[in-house]
Amino acid sequence: MKVMAQLAMVMNLDKCIGCHTCSVTCKQAWTNRAGTEYVWFNNVETRPGQGYPRTYEDQRRWKGGWELTRRGRLRLRSGGRLHRLLTIFANPLMPSVQDYYEPWTYDYDRLFTAPAQDDVPVARPRSLITGKETKITWSANWDDNLAGAPELAAGDPVLRKVSDKVRLEFERAFMFYLPRICEHCLNPSCVAACPSGAMYKRSEDGIVLVDQDRCRGWRMCVTGCPYKKVYFNHRTGKAEKCTFCYPRVEVGMPTVCSETCVGRLRYIGLVLYDVDRVGEAAATPDPKDLYEAQKGVFLDPHDPEVIAAARAEGIPEDWLEAARRSPVYRLIFDFGVALPLHPEFRTMPMVWYIPPLSPVVDALVETGHDGEDAGNLFGAIDALRIPVEYLAELFTAGDVEPVRAVLRRLAAMRSYMRRINLGEEPDESIAQAVGMTGERIQEMYRLLAIAAYEERYVIPTAHAEQGARLEESDLGGCSLDYAGGPGMGGPFGEASGRVAPVAVETFHALKDRTTSGALATGRDDLRGRVNLLNWDGKGLPEGLFPPKRASGGTGEGES
Amino acid sequence: MSPADAAKAGIRDNDWVEAVNRNGVVVARAVVSHRMPEGTVYMYHAQERVVDVPRSETSGRRGGIHNSLTRLLVKPTHLIGGYAQLSFAFNYLGPTGNQRDEITVIRRRAQEVAY
Numbered sequence: 001m002k003v004m005a006q007l008a009m010v011m012n013l014d015k016c017i018g019c020h021t022c023s024v025t026c027k028q029a030w031t032n033r034a035g036t037e038y039v040w041f042n043n044v045e046t047r048p049g050q051g052y053p054r055t056y057e058d059q060r061r062w063k064g065g066w067e068l069t070r071r072g073r074l075r076l077r078s079g080g081r082l083h084r085l086l087t088i089f090a091n092p093l094m095p096s097v098q099d100y101y102e103p104w105t106y107d108y109d110r111l112f113t114a115p116a117q118d119d120v121p122v123a124r125p126r127s128l129i130t131g132k133e134t135k136i137t138w139s140a141n142w143d144d145n146l147a148g149a150p151e152l153a154a155g156d157p158v159l160r161k162v163s164d165k166v167r168l169e170f171e172r173a174f175m176f177y178l179p180r181i182c183e184h185c186l187n188p189s190c191v192a193a194c195p196s197g198a199m200y201k202r203s204e205d206g207i208v209l210v211d212q213d214r215c216r217g218w219r220m221c222v223t224g225c226p227y228k229k230v231y232f233n234h235r236t237g238k239a240e241k242c243t244f245c246y247p248r249v250e251v252g253m254p255t256v257c258s259e260t261c262v263g264r265l266r267y268i269g270l271v272l273y274d275v276d277r278v279g280e281a282a283a284t285p286d287p288k289d290l291y292e293a294q295k296g297v298f299l300d301p302h303d304p305e306v307i308a309a310a311r312a313e314g315i316p317e318d319w320l321e322a323a324r325r326s327p328v329y330r331l332i333f334d335f336g337v338a339l340p341l342h343p344e345f346r347t348m349p350m351v352w353y354i355p356p357l358s359p360v361v362d363a364l365v366e367t368g369h370d371g372e373d374a375g376n377l378f379g380a381i382d383a384l385r386i387p388v389e390y391l392a393e394l395f396t397a398g399d400v401e402p403v404r405a406v407l408r409r410l411a412a413m414r415s416y417m418r419r420i421n422l423g424e425e426p427d428e429s430i431a432q433a434v435g436m437t438g439e440r441i442q443e444m445y446r447l448l449a450i451a452a453y454e455e456r457y458v459i460p461t462a463h464a465e466q467g468a469r470l471e472e473s474d475l476g477g478c479s480l481d482y483a484g485g486p487g488m489g490g491p492f493g494e495a496s497g498r499v500a501p502v503a504v505e506t507f508h509a510l511k512d513r514t515t516s517g518a519l520a521t522g523r524d525d526l527r528g529r530v531n532l533l534n535w536d537g538k539g540l541p542e543g544l545f546p547p548k549r550a551s552g553g554t555g556e557g558e559s
Numbered sequence: 560m561s562p563a564d565a566a567k568a569g570i571r572d573n574d575w576v577e578a579v580n581r582n583g584v585v586v587a588r589a590v591v592s593h594r595m596p597e598g599t600v601y602m603y604h605a606q607e608r609v610v611d612v613p614r615s616e617t618s619g620r621r622g623g624i625h626n627s628l629t630r631l632l633v634k635p636t637h638l639i640g641g642y643a644q645l646s647f648a649f650n651y652l653g654p655t656g657n658q659r660d661e662i663t664v665i666r667r668r669a670q671e672v673a674y
Binding site: 004060106111118119122123124125136137145146147148149150151152168169170173175 | 561564573590591593594595596597608609610611612614620667
């Protein structure tokens, strides 16, 4: 047993309202640059829908992820090593600009410069690739809220699997939102596909990153990733991907997408896993067993044997403590409501989802039934074939039973808590029907509905001794100020100059600002340095003004 | 609009359409989805009136916005209480929504638009 720690995320899809705040803030933070116009490290898809890029889940077409050879060994779907070497100069199979979209802007300048005319001037759409006028025909989220679904939903690879012909009618409309970031897989096919060794999985927290100095732009990672979450920056000619906001999580702050999530549906925590078991689990013969196999790789952070083995691997004590308090572990194991996205790709994804009960509730309410009654809900979960099978194709390779079990638990929580909210006697039989206790249900309710910031994001800070290793490793670090990187802004504005080095003290100041209600006062470690960007306008941070001259003194302040 | 209504008017998803009634005209692109029931058409509010709005075939002028189709008639009761900023005018800022049913025609227009 070789214990490793992995930073993982769970998203509760019932709480996603599809507002795209996560996508927008992520883009502002990371991909607001030339060359990355079409790059969405975080995107939110409406399901049923084609996703972004279009039909990325259809691996017969895009050849992402792993497949099993006839002998039961794992092999990249894009071909074995020899095949990839022989075809290295051929263009890799990757989505075209039509599958992403042609980024555009509007010629706002015309609003100011147009000559006098009868009508108000209007800004026309202009392609950011050719600079010419364009007609907008596709975007990162074109089929939002089932827009155009009668024509477009047929292209959804998941819907195609559910049934040859799903009738798309007003009476049967069901939909939900699926926010996606990089899965930071345990068995990443993008890393395996990279010919120049530029992609790597960080050993201490499992975040998958691209070394910009080593990347040679072969783009095999784009083909290799079945979630299509590695993007090609056409300005720098290098690959870029979601970084799990590593500069933030290293100092204990959640990712930008989690921090800004309006529905508070994201949970971040550590899981411990046995790295020796990953390969075997990923090669599980039946795809439907992959969900259980992946659970089998995780280790119980309360188990003394696991703790001892983790210490032997040098995992620090506060990380083990964080693993014991991990909301991700609790949602996967204690409550059993989180499922992996597309385990059949065999990459062992580390962003898990709580499937939405809302399509079932909506169907009940719209037909005039009580959507919070346990009997009604259990019956509907069993009877409604389409939404449940669709969810199963997303989360359990088509196996309906685990999805049904999760939905029954969520339904039980709904009706159990309704009785309590109405001041009625709690009904233990509801909890027992789903193999839980009333107490467990209340704990789950607490974590899903009202958990505070510190309960949703249990992120241990990086250790200085590990940090030094990170910066001086042969990977050459992973700076943000490479040519065309997020740190290379123009000469003016907040993106100007060199990027400030990721420093523990500035992030603590930022964290204080976002998490504490107190005044942003000078911290000891900030003495003599004032960063006005971190000043919230309240109080006078130490060092903002020069110290008052002592009367008759030398006038030399201490700070 | 619903797929059934779109089929009746020969409209496909993302086609340019014009909605016309006695109050005005709006040019927009159609979203066809089975989330809409047949017989109902909905236009999302807060359209940018200076972005990507072409000339209409009906009027030859700029294509209008979602409010172009609705008209407000301010009632005397709306002026009670010192609301001096509300005075009678056509299509003027009003305190409530459109107060009367209007018959509106929605049709597919030429797909080559002029700005």
